[in-house]
């Protein structure tokens with residue numbers, strides 16, 4: 001039997017969970033095993049909400065982890081709970097989304113069962129050993145690898161597979177499981193959670209106007225902020241801008257910053273080093289503004305303007321305003 | 330407060346990474362090496378904690394002898410001790426890496442006393458397994474939270490509060506010491522080593538241990554370049570004159 005960890009989002013399954021379930025179903029079918037899902041009692045109220053989509057995706061049973069400690073996220077206890085469920089159900093594999101929480105949980109489950117874990121996979125094939133491809137450095141390189149162990153644990157990179165519903169569906173049996181957890185397991189506890197509210201975040205903004213060394217100074221970002229504001233976008237930056245103290249790290253796009261998924265990415269004075277590229281390659285359309293026509297980001301962009309960002313951006317802002325005024329009158 | 334920081338020697342490529350002919354590793358003959366940014370922040374934080382609360386900073390890396398360069402860099406920032414867990418030039422799988430670190434840490438702790446705080450990067454900049462810190466912490470019986478961007482000692486150094494960003498806000502975790510944390514860039518701005526620090530680091534003794542970990546269940550078959558999308562860039566124009574064409578692109582996206 002294979003287990004797939006699912007995450008709840010807005011009363012249904014998160015997109016990453018659907019992808020993980022689809023991938024896990026193929027693995028289960030390929031090795032003629034049943035597929036069961038795992039969720040935490042944080043979601044008990046939603047058990048019915050989860051069971052319906054899980055049924056469409058070919059899951060046979062949903063294990064709900066219950067008990068006091070399962071109501072609030074705790075990496076050590078939740079990881080231990082999954083480890084106990086693996087033992088209880090004799091699962092031979094565990095799949096989950098490679099979200100921040102997903103990777104953390106699977107790492108804990110792997111450490112606590114003493115089993116191998118391949119993170120950020122983009123393809124997984126069943127077999128005596130699982131053959132897989134995973135992302136290294138956020139996608140700078142691909143790694144083909146083999147995963148062998150009593151229990152194989154993998155996390156699936158976002159967007160790696162299309163969620164596909166199953167040809168045949170089952171009634172999903174919901175089963176509760178209360179882990180023992182052990183009295184003395186060292187663990188952290190959540191002391192405080194503050195929610196940001198509904199502002200635009202870099203990770204989800206439809207447009208990101210981003211600046212690098214070419215912007216020249218913290219003040220230089222005023223023009224980027226103006227354009228972002230005009231088009232309802234967020235401001236991003238390269239690591240050079242962060243390291244120079246021009247922008248907070250929360251604005252950084254890239255391997256060690258944020259991975260964006262914007263419809264449009266406007267990169268101003270950014271060369272496009274690989275560690276930056278892996279953060280912005282998920283954008284649908286990329287526009288580069290750069291004095292150097294040979295810059296890597298210019299070659300990889302859909303559109304480019306060759307020129308000084310200090311000339312180009314103010315002109316763009318002015319034209320956007322002019323066009324809006326013309327349309328309004 | 331005795332703080333241990335685990336760092337890895339990773340290639341620092343500017344452009345495209347070249348691979349060796351057998352596809353088993355990155356061709357590093359013309360590359361520089363560095364400590365990953367998350368781990369550099371971990372070193373910085375450890376130095377700040379020791380400066381404020383007293384105690385020492387030990388930096389540990391599992392890698393080939395050349396890893397000395399990264400250990401000395403951490404010493405030049407202000408770390409007190411450098412320890413190399415020498416494991417050869419072939420990259421270890423994450424279980425073996427964790428086992429090598431655990432074996433080394435146990436040796437160090439048996440000679441003096443347990444570390445109060447053990448810091449990791451959230452993930453390595455090259456392999457990015459997202460697990461070595463968790464495996465080591467579990468083996469040592471320490472609590473560990475990842476993605477940490479704020480560390481604060483509380484309760485007369487008995488506990489630590491760990492802050493992290495999540496998709497819709499901020500979470501703060503509280504845990505008794507000893508504890509571990511996997512941190513992210515943005516935790517602080519790492520300092521540039523001073524001349525004095527560099528001179529001191531050059532002469533500082535390094536400790537070398539040779540752990541013998543068993544291989545784990547994840548075996549690299551080969552590395553390869555991701556497929557590059559074939560496409561041509563449309564040059565909209567030069568300088569301010571291109572502004573009109575840029576606005577056309579924005580309009581196409583429904584933004585004007």
Ligand SMILES: Cc1cc2nc3c(=O)[nH]c(=O)nc-3n(C[C@H](O)[C@H](O)[C@H](O)COP(=O)(O)OP(=O)(O)OC[C@H]3O[C@@H](n4cnc5c(N)ncnc54)[C@H](O)[C@@H]3O)c2cc1C
Pocket residue numbers: 211212213214215237238239240241252253254255256257258268269270271272273274275276279289290291292295307308309310340341342343363365366454
């Ligand atoms: C392990 C590791 C992790 C990293 N993680 C990240 C990360 O998450 N994000 C990240 O961004 N980087 C990251 N980096 C750093 C990365 O390698 C590059 O150093 C960085 O992205 C370069 O930033 P830049 O493009 O702003 O600067 P540069 O590479 O210096 O490029 C500046 C560009 O601006 C252009 N330019 C100059 N003046 C003007 C002007 N007036 N108008 C228009 N264009 C101009 C130049 O032609 C050039 O193309 C990481 C590095 C390592 C080793």
Ligand SMILES: Nc1ncnc2c1ncn2[C@@H]1O[C@H](COP(=O)(O)O)[C@@H](O)[C@H]1O
Pocket residue numbers: 335336337338365367368389390391392423426430448449450451452453456457458459460461462
């Ligand atoms: N070879 C190594 N030597 C020392 N620490 C390491 C090594 N590999 C990984 N680590 C630590 O474990 C963290 C997570 O690594 P990874 O699981 O590879 O993403 C890193 O940020 C380091 O702090």
